[in-house]
Amino acid sequence: MWTNGKPPFPYYYDKNTRSVLVDETKRPIYRAIVEKYINGTNLGHIAIWLTDNKIPTPYNIKPDGKNKGWSNITVQRLLASEIHLGYITYGKTRSKRGQVELVPEEERIKVMGTHEKLKTPEEHEVIMERLLKNRMLNPNSRRNIFPLSGLLYCEKCGSRMRFRVGENKKQGQHWSALCYHQYKDGSKCE
Numbered sequence: 001m002w003t004n005g006k007p008p009f010p011y012y013y014d015k016n017t018r019s020v021l022v023d024e025t026k027r028p029i030y031r032a033i034v035e036k037y038i039n040g041t042n043l044g045h046i047a048i049w050l051t052d053n054k055i056p057t058p059y060n061i062k063p064d065g066k067n068k069g070w071s072n073i074t075v076q077r078l079l080a081s082e083i084h085l086g087y088i089t090y091g092k093t094r095s096k097r098g099q100v101e102l103v104p105e106e107e108r109i110k111v112m113g114t115h116e117k118l119k120t121p122e123e124h125e126v127i128m129e130r131l132l133k134n135r136m137l138n139p140n141s142r143r144n145i146f147p148l149s150g151l152l153y154c155e156k157c158g159s160r161m162r163f164r165v166g167e168n169k170k171q172g173q174h175w176s177a178l179c180y181h182q183y184k185d186g187s188k189c190e
């Protein structure tokens, strides 16, 4: 059973049948994204194509209601999703010291769902290979994922701060900078 909230583009949750269905108006757009990427169109060009064609974005709608269009990251997240392979993941978030945080992918539970599959394992493999290759060509794209990555240092010990993404009802998705430095005696800076 689907318990993950709003399913990704081009799926929607049908309350009556309590199942995840494909929005037929969005289906050809999703397939075009997959085929374009497999055939060599890069993430940026796909994002521009989607924005130019006024396709509503599945994510990154700002709290002020402004929709900034598709970004490379949005396209990448959509292409890499395993939901379109038929999988459902559970345990994406957990509560730690009263804060909800994202659980690392390898610690989540993955099962085959009952919703329609929209890409083949072969297509997914080609997509992931290309995404990985791009990441290796752009080593900074991941390291500098946050606006202040590499720029914040701990006031107490001077170590570089690390960033963590969290999610809670009040703030929505947010990030925090933390010091993970460990002193020689084993104690942590915190």
Ligand SMILES: [Zn+2]
Binding pocket: 154, 155, 156, 157, 158, 159, 179, 180, 181, 189, 190
């Ligand atoms: Zn520190």
